Amino acid sequence: MATQLAVDSHARYFRICLSGLPHQMTSLDAARMTFVQLCLVGLTALGKLDEVCSAEEKKQMIEWIYGQQVLGDGTELSAAYCGFRGGSLFGPHDLCDYVAANSANVAGTYSALCALLLLGDDLSRVDRPAIVEALRCLQQDSGCFAPHPGTTERDPRFIYCACAISAILGDWSGVDKDAAVKYIVSCCNPDGGMTQAPFQESHGGHLYCCVASLALMGRLDAIPDQQRTLKWALQRQNCGYQGRVNKPADSCYSFWVGAAVELLGGHDLVDAAAVSAFLVQCETRFGGIAKFPDEFPDPLHAALGVVGFAFCNPDGFPRMSPTLLLPESLVDRLDIKAARRSNNGE
Amino acid sequence: MVRIVDNDSDYDESSSLPMSQQEEWSDVVPIPQDDGKNPVCPISYTDEYREMTDYFRAVMAAGEVSQRAFELSGRVIDANAAHYTAWVYRKKLILDLGLDISEELSWVSEISGRHIKNYQLWHHRGALLALLLDPKSLEHESQDQRVQNPAIRNELQFVGEVIDNDSKNFHAWSHRQLVVRSYGIWDQEMAYVETQINQDVRNNSAWNQRYFVLTANQSADEFVLSEEVADREIGYAVEKIKLAPNNESPWSYVIGLLARHAPAMLYERLLPKINELAADKDYAIAVTSTPFYWSALVDIYEEQAKALSVDERGGVEAFAEEACDSLAEKYDPIRAKYWEYRKQALRTAN
Numbered sequence: 001m002a003t004q005l006a007v008d009s010h011a012r013y014f015r016i017c018l019s020g021l022p023h024q025m026t027s028l029d030a031a032r033m034t035f036v037q038l039c040l041v042g043l044t045a046l047g048k049l050d051e052v053c054s055a056e057e058k059k060q061m062i063e064w065i066y067g068q069q070v071l072g073d074g075t076e077l078s079a080a081y082c083g084f085r086g087g088s089l090f091g092p093h094d095l096c097d098y099v100a101a102n103s104a105n106v107a108g109t110y111s112a113l114c115a116l117l118l119l120g121d122d123l124s125r126v127d128r129p130a131i132v133e134a135l136r137c138l139q140q141d142s143g144c145f146a147p148h149p150g151t152t153e154r155d156p157r158f159i160y161c162a163c164a165i166s167a168i169l170g171d172w173s174g175v176d177k178d179a180a181v182k183y184i185v186s187c188c189n190p191d192g193g194m195t196q197a198p199f200q201e202s203h204g205g206h207l208y209c210c211v212a213s214l215a216l217m218g219r220l221d222a223i224p225d226q227q228r229t230l231k232w233a234l235q236r237q238n239c240g241y242q243g244r245v246n247k248p249a250d251s252c253y254s255f256w257v258g259a260a261v262e263l264l265g266g267h268d269l270v271d272a273a274a275v276s277a278f279l280v281q282c283e284t285r286f287g288g289i290a291k292f293p294d295e296f297p298d299p300l301h302a303a304l305g306v307v308g309f310a311f312c313n314p315d316g317f318p319r320m321s322p323t324l325l326l327p328e329s330l331v332d333r334l335d336i337k338a339a340r341r342s343n344n345g346e
Numbered sequence: 347m348v349r350i351v352d353n354d355s356d357y358d359e360s361s362s363l364p365m366s367q368q369e370e371w372s373d374v375v376p377i378p379q380d381d382g383k384n385p386v387c388p389i390s391y392t393d394e395y396r397e398m399t400d401y402f403r404a405v406m407a408a409g410e411v412s413q414r415a416f417e418l419s420g421r422v423i424d425a426n427a428a429h430y431t432a433w434v435y436r437k438k439l440i441l442d443l444g445l446d447i448s449e450e451l452s453w454v455s456e457i458s459g460r461h462i463k464n465y466q467l468w469h470h471r472g473a474l475l476a477l478l479l480d481p482k483s484l485e486h487e488s489q490d491q492r493v494q495n496p497a498i499r500n501e502l503q504f505v506g507e508v509i510d511n512d513s514k515n516f517h518a519w520s521h522r523q524l525v526v527r528s529y530g531i532w533d534q535e536m537a538y539v540e541t542q543i544n545q546d547v548r549n550n551s552a553w554n555q556r557y558f559v560l561t562a563n564q565s566a567d568e569f570v571l572s573e574e575v576a577d578r579e580i581g582y583a584v585e586k587i588k589l590a591p592n593n594e595s596p597w598s599y600v601i602g603l604l605a606r607h608a609p610a611m612l613y614e615r616l617l618p619k620i621n622e623l624a625a626d627k628d629y630a631i632a633v634t635s636t637p638f639y640w641s642a643l644v645d646i647y648e649e650q651a652k653a654l655s656v657d658e659r660g661g662v663e664a665f666a667e668e669a670c671d672s673l674a675e676k677y678d679p680i681r682a683k684y685w686e687y688r689k690q691a692l693r694t695a696n
Contacts, residue, residue, distance in 0.1 A: 023390045030428045036386045060384035067382045088381045089399055090431060091407070095377070098409030100434045150434035152469045186565075190557065190602030199563065200520055201554040227691070228605070234684050235594070245550035245594045247514065269684040299387075 003276055005309050005316075006283055010302060011048040013287030014039040017299050018053075018061075025298075030105075032087035033068060035299045036061070037111035040118040041325045042303035045310050047318050049118065058119045065112050066125055070104040080137035080149045082130035083109035105148045106138060110161040113168045114325055117334070128169050135162050135174030143176065143183030144197075155196040156187060156209035163216040164324055167338035181222045184210045191245075192228030204236055204243035208256040212323045215263045216338045230264040233257050237271060240278030241308075250291050251282040251301045254308025259322035262311055272312035279309045364393075365401050370414060376400035377407060395425050406435050411442045420453065427461040433470055447478040448497075455504055462508060468517040472524050475501060481528050489533050501525050502534075513542065519551045527563050535559045547586050553595040557603065571607035576615055579603060584619050588629055597638040601645055613650035620646075637678035643669040648692060666692050 018039045021028065028035055040061075043049040053061070068085040070093070072078035083104030085091070091102040109131055116123055138146045138158070145158035159180050166172045186198045187210055193202020194210040211229075214220050223229055236242050240249035241257040254275055261270060281293040282305060288297025289305030307325065310317035319328040323339045331339045365371045378400055381388060391399075402422045405415045419436040422429055440450055454471050461467050479497040492498060502525065508518040526535045536559045542552035560579070561569045583600035587593070604612045620642060623633050633639050647666035651659045670689035674682040 018386055019388075021387055021389045023392050023395070026389055026391065026395055026426050027428055029389055029391075029426050030430050032387050032389070039387065061386050064382045064384055064386045067380075086430070088379055088385070089403075089429070091403070092377060092380055096407045098406060098435070100431050100438075101403070101406040101409070103431050103434075105430060148430060148434075150437070151430070151466070152473050153465055189554075190606040191598045192602075197520070198565075199523060199554075199558040199561070201516065201551050203516065225605075231684070234681055237680060239680075244514070244516075245598060246548045247550075266684075269681070269687055271680045271683070274680060 003273070003280060005046075005280065005306065005313075006287070007046050007048065009283075009287040010289065010306060011043060011046050011052050011287075013297060013302060014042045014046075014048075014299070015052045016287075029089050030086045031107065033065070033084060033108045033111040033115070034086065036065070037115040037118075037325070038299045038303035040115050041320075042299070042306050044118050044327055045303070045306045045317060045320050053119075062116060062119050062121050065115055065119075065121075068104075068108065068112065069125070069127065070102055071127055072130055079130070079133050082127065082134045084112035086111075100150055103148050103150075104134065106135070106145060106158050106161040106165065107147060109134075110164045113165060117168070117326060117330060123169075126169075128171060131165060131169065132171050132174035135165065138162070139174075139176060139179065141179075143179030143181070145180075156184065156194070156206045156213065157196075159184065159213045160209035163213040163338075167216045167324065167336055168334075170336070175217075177217045177219065180213065181217065181219050184214060185222055185224060188224050188229070192225060192230075192232035194229070201244060202232060204233075204241065204253045204257040204260075207233060207260050211260045211263050215323050218338065220263070226264060230261070230266050230269075233261045233264060234266055234269055237275065239274050240282070241275065248292065249278055251279055251289050251305040251308070252291065254279055254311075255304035258308045258311045262322040267311070270312065275312045276309055279305050365397050371401060374401055374404050377403040379403070398422055398425065402432070406431070411439060413443065415439060416443060416445070420457075424457050424460065427457075427464040427467055430466060433466045437470065437473065447474050448500075450474055451478070451500070451504075458504075458508070462512065462515065463517060465517070468521055472521065475525070476528070479529070481530075484529060489531050492529050492531050493534050495529075498525065498529055498531065506538075509542070513546060513549050514551045516551070519555060522555070523558055526559070532559055532562050543586065547589050548593050548595060550595045550598075553599045557599065560603075566606060569607060571603070571611075573611075573615070576604065576608060576611050580616050580619055584623060587623065587633065591629065591633045592636045592638070594638055597642055601642060605645070605649070609649050610653065612646045613653075616642075617646050617650075635677065637673060637681075640669045640673045640677050644673070644688065644692075648695075651692075651695075663692055 017035070040049065043052055068088060070082050070085055072082040078099055081099055081103045083106065085103065086105050086108040093102060096102045113123065113126070139162070140146060140154055144154040145162045146154045147158045162175050166175050187194050187196065187206065189195060189202045191202055194207045195201055195203050196206045214222055236253065236257045238249055240251060241253035242249050243253045243256065258275065261267065279289060282289045284290050284297045286297060288302040290297045291301045307320050310320055320326070321328050321331045321339050324331060324336065398418065398421055402418050405418065416436065416439040419432050419439065422432050423436065451471065451474050454467060458467060475497065479495065484492050484495065505518050505521050508515055522535070526532060535555070539552050539556045539559060542549055580600055583596040586596040600616060601612070604616055620639070623629050624639065644666050647662050647669070651662045651666070654662060667689050670685045674685040678685065
């Protein structure tokens with residue numbers, strides 16, 4: 001059985017996705033920015049970005065990303081809407097009487113900043129104060145974050161985005177860290193797992209968002225029972241990783257849970273061969289990695305599968321930061337202190 | 347009613363014309379999407395989606411408050427339920443137009459089959475419920491009376507159907523917690539949990555809900571686990587372990603409960619029951635061949651050792667280390683490196 005990843009096949013898959021997605025993926029239209037990021041992450045993690053995307057193409061992608069920046073009009077009302085949109089279906093920038101018609105979203109902002117960095121941009125056209133102010137507006141009394149104004153959604157996904165944004169910009173003034181930590185601690189379950197709100201089921205995706213947020217804030221010490229959390233994470237491995245107790249293994253958790261394991265100091269405790277074998281089983285003949293064996297790929301499972309594979313096979317791939325979906329070399333070069341492994345107490 | 351796949355039954359001849367040819371929309375100048383010169387990950391929209399979003403952009407940019415904008419928001423959402431601002435606009439239109447909340451809930455139910463794991467849909471539902479039924483209005487009613495309230499009955503029926511179709515839908519269980527917590531209907535929830543666990547003893551979402559109901563939303567600091575309740579929960583978990591010993595849920599549930607709220611009960615009350623099970627000829631082999639049995643012993647002995655003096659600890663820690671060896675070698679080899687690490691940690695703590 002092959003235990004190598006089909007690198008070229010996956011690189012082609014990400015290239016194709018960057019060029020266009022089929023109409024069946026219309027439900028991703030408001031999150032295109034994240035899928036752009038994921039394709040670039042996948043290529044970077046494979047060590048193929050420069051081979052697949054020319055300097056000119058990278059410049060063009062950078063322009064498209066900046067085209068989604070919502071700058072606001074300087075008023076208090078528009079402040080919470082600033083940052084990067086999830087796609088171009090909103091707006092237009094210069095014509096909205098109703099402010100919510102052209103709204104950024106913390107996930108869009110996080111994905112845009114990561115994508116820009118991967119493309120070699122220096123973020124000089126990013127309106128940093130506006131983004132930091134938007135974060136301040138979006139943090140709730142509970143310490144959690146809403147993704148944008150006007151919704152009751154708030155959960156660790158957006159805490160993570162806020163922390164990642166702050167780490168990349170090197171400006172935490174938009175985040176009340178103590179409040180965010182308090183909220184995350186309230187999401188720690190008796191079984192050691194973590195979830196989206198108190199009393200909900202322990203879930204690998206929220207585990208990642210909680211643990212990575214704490215790592216970026218330098219507060220991994222806040223986990224009530226770190227040993228039990230490490231054990232919960234390691235017990236998600238049945239070949240690949242599952243996201244919850246008694247659910248089937250799914251390739252994306254090789255990142256969500258796999259990265260949490262890295263951050264909790266469990267790198268040496270994983271059965272790396274078993275994770276790798278599962279991910280190879282999830283490879284498709286179209287290129288790209290699917291959620292389960294024998295299914296169709298999508299950019300999320302493809303990118304996170306590649307990064308998860310790289311955690312288990314560190315010698316074969318560029319080292320990716322478990323906190324930021326950026327290469328460690330970039331984290332070091334940009335001196336993103338919060339994402340340094342040394343910051344996480346390793 | 348939740349319809350799972352139903353693309354064509356709402357076919358309406360009047361809406362089969364392009365919007366540009368519909369009289370109703372003749373006063374609106376559609377706004378085409380500006381995707382820049384070199385779009386990244388562009389989606390090959392259907393003509394229908396492209397047109398509806400061109401018109402939607404126009405009315406939303408103007409903040410138009412109208413029935414037609416409201417209906418269009420519904421079509422856009424059904425085509426792309428993750429369009430995050432469409433939901434914001436729709437909620438505003440409902441309030442500005444004074445639309446019927448119950449009807450909106452019915453619409454959400456109708457489209458939910460196509461978007462059953464969409465975050466925005468479930469949050470919209472939660473927000474509608476809060477608008478429809480103020481918890482304060484039920485303050486003086488008993489739980490039995492509250493459960494009969496039409497809005498609550500409707501909600502429980504909806505979410506019950508979703509769980510019938512997918513017993514582990516994360517949003518559905520989360521929504522149940524919202525309804526139970528908002529309206530204080532804890533008793534019916536424990537009954538619901540037991541029904542779900544009876545249907546599938548491996549349903550971890552149901553086991554998680556049991557903890558939620560047990561603690562009735564009190565924080566870890568506030569909730570006091572009495573011996574009586576602990577014994578009842580231990581008994582319940584053991585009964586379910588007997589049905590399927592190689593099932594992580596009941597083990598994880600009972601150990602987590604005791605470890606958080608009454609750690610001494612792990613060895614004072616749970617350990618004797620586990621030992622009984624391991625000695626019971628009907629269950630011994632099935633139970634002691636699971637990783638969960640041995641892992642439970644490690645957790646329990648580790649806790650027990652903390653309560654003993656340094657002199658007394660040795661025997662208990664030896665048991666724990668032997669259990670780690672059994673796990674690494676035989677019962678949980680995929681985590682062999684973890685169990686070796688755990689054994690070392692036990693030694694260092696000594």
